[in-house]
Amino acid sequence: MARQPAERKRQARGERRMRQLEDAAAEVFAELGYARATTNAIAARAGVSPGTLYQFFRNKEALAEALAQRYRAALRDAHDKAFDPGFASLPLPELVDRMVQPMIEVNLANPGFKALFAATDMPERLAAPTRQLHQAVVGKIAEVLTARVPDLPAARVRTIAVVSTQIFGALLGTVVSAPPAEREAWLTELKRALLGYLEPALRS
Amino acid sequence: MARQPAERKRQARGERRMRQLEDAAAEVFAELGYARATTNAIAARAGVSPGTLYQFFRNKEALAEALAQRYRAALRDAHDKAFDPGFASLPLPELVDRMVQPMIEVNLANPGFKALFAATDMPERLAAPTRQLHQAVVGKIAEVLTARVPDLPAARVRTIAVVSTQIFGALLGTVVSAPPAEREAWLTELKRALLGYLEPALRS
DNA sequence: TTGAAATACGAGCGATGACTCGTCTTCGAC
DNA sequence: GTCGAAGACGAGTCATCGCTCGTATTTCAA
Numbered sequence: 108m109a110r111q112p113a114e115r116k117r118q119a120r121g122e123r124r125m126r127q128l129e130d131a132a133a134e135v136f137a138e139l140g141y142a143r144a145t146t147n148a149i150a151a152r153a154g155v156s157p158g159t160l161y162q163f164f165r166n167k168e169a170l171a172e173a174l175a176q177r178y179r180a181a182l183r184d185a186h187d188k189a190f191d192p193g194f195a196s197l198p199l200p201e202l203v204d205r206m207v208q209p210m211i212e213v214n215l216a217n218p219g220f221k222a223l224f225a226a227t228d229m230p231e232r233l234a235a236p237t238r239q240l241h242q243a244v245v246g247k248i249a250e251v252l253t254a255r256v257p258d259l260p261a262a263r264v265r266t267i268a269v270v271s272t273q274i275f276g277a278l279l280g281t282v283v284s285a286p287p288a289e290r291e292a293w294l295t296e297l298k299r300a301l302l303g304y305l306e307p308a309l310r311s
Numbered sequence: 312m313a314r315q316p317a318e319r320k321r322q323a324r325g326e327r328r329m330r331q332l333e334d335a336a337a338e339v340f341a342e343l344g345y346a347r348a349t350t351n352a353i354a355a356r357a358g359v360s361p362g363t364l365y366q367f368f369r370n371k372e373a374l375a376e377a378l379a380q381r382y383r384a385a386l387r388d389a390h391d392k393a394f395d396p397g398f399a400s401l402p403l404p405e406l407v408d409r410m411v412q413p414m415i416e417v418n419l420a421n422p423g424f425k426a427l428f429a430a431t432d433m434p435e436r437l438a439a440p441t442r443q444l445h446q447a448v449v450g451k452i453a454e455v456l457t458a459r460v461p462d463l464p465a466a467r468v469r470t471i472a473v474v475s476t477q478i479f480g481a482l483l484g485t486v487v488s489a490p491p492a493e494r495e496a497w498l499t500e501l502k503r504a505l506l507g508y509l510e511p512a513l514r515s
Numbered sequence: 516t517t518g519a520a521a522t523a524c525g526a527g528c529g530a531t532g533a534c535t536c537g538t539c540t541t542c543g544a545c
Numbered sequence: 546g547t548c549g550a551a552g553a554c555g556a557g558t559c560a561t562c563g564c565t566c567g568t569a570t571t572t573c574a575a
Contacts, residue, residue: 117551124552142346146532147532147533156553156555157533161534162553226431227344227430227432228346266496269485270501273482278474278477297474300474300478304504306507307503322520349563361524361563362524362525363522366521
């Protein structure tokens with residue numbers, strides 16, 4: 108696998124193709140999950156031959172990595188918008204809201220997100236793209252927690268952040284794959300679960 | 312696939328082989344997950360040829376189903392032991408303990424459990440074995456909740472049970488794959504998360 | 516003892532899917 | 546306009562894996 112040097116000169120056409128391929132991958136990942144998504148199907152979805160896909164991405168995982176990078180940026184932007192200075196002193200329910208809402212929105216806007224975030228079916232268990240996304244989320248939560256409760260030891264903050272991320276990941280699928288009529292209800296449960304875990308954890 | 316009639320006369324030797332194959336499958340599932348576990352590897356682990364495996368199981372999924380059935384029985388036994396009459400009025404933290412402890416123990420005793428319970432990498436999304444295990448857990452939780460808070464509408468009970476199951480599933484991996492020294496700590500977090508969600512949910 | 520059913524073997528079939536390679540087309544700097 | 550580089554093609558390679566089938570061995574009831 109993978110002979111292509113990492114980077115080469117791209118023409119405008121090439122950059123466009125890469126975006127097309129990432130979009131197609133997002134769709135196919137969303138429909139089938141990472142493992143069952145075939146590179147040929149992704150190429151076909153992008154209206155391109157298999158060979159062209161490999162002109163731009165060393166392998167399937169590199170494609171996932173590019174997508175994950177997109178998602179991390181989207182997440183960062185969404186959260187930046189949701190936090191004005193002083194957010195740390197918000198009532199906890201509202202803080203949870205401001206964390207969760209952007210992530211759900213990123214998810215609905217980028218159908219492939221969940222497939223990468225929740226994937227257990229990667230070649231190597233918890234492969235790079237999944238790890239990156241998890242790290243991004245854990246890091247963000249840890250940052251917010253530290254701002255809110257500066258006295259909490261770093262290790263404890265991290266534990267809480269990891270658990271929160273896993274709770275979120277577990278319910279994410281249910282929320283976004285529910286029919287829109289029920290989505291709000293599941294979202295409420297997700298927030299309740301997070302709040303129920305965080306509220307006592309941040310008091311001690 | 313699958314020409315063999317579902318059942319035929321088994322000799323003692325055959326029954327033994329089936330148990331061997333299930334044990335081997337549990338190990339390999341635990342190590343690689345369902346998707347990456349190959350039937351040839353399972354046969355080899357059992358010290359048997361691929362053909363022999365298919366003498367007893369129509370296909371890979373039938374093997375998973377047999378395992379899932381085992382696990383459901385183990386779960387039932389473990390919970391039956393944990394609940395004497397009057398459990399419903401236990402303090403909530405202890406009730407959570409009595410639900411969680413047996414499941415963790417079943418998990419540690421049966422390495423394949425998690426692979427089937429948490430699998431997102433099944434042929435069809437959430438295939439039969441996974442669904443069965445989830446249903447067993449959701450059903451048990453719902454039963455306990457109903458006994459404890461009889462006034463709660465059935466639909467609400469089910470929602471709470473589903474969410475609890477997902478929280479459990481999300482943290483299960485972390486708990487059992489942690490080094491034994493850290494396991495207790497993660498287990499505590501798991502119980503906190505469940506308690507934090509359930510406590511307010513059962514009050515209203 | 517015997518023969519039919521059950522068990523066991525393992526090379527290999529068939530399908531799938533990631534990835535390649537030789538060839539042709541398009542782009543854009545000069 | 547020219548020409549080298551970038552882009553595009555898609556049939557085909559190679560490896561993997563679920564599963565089969567022809568044959569050989571073991572069991573056990575009669």
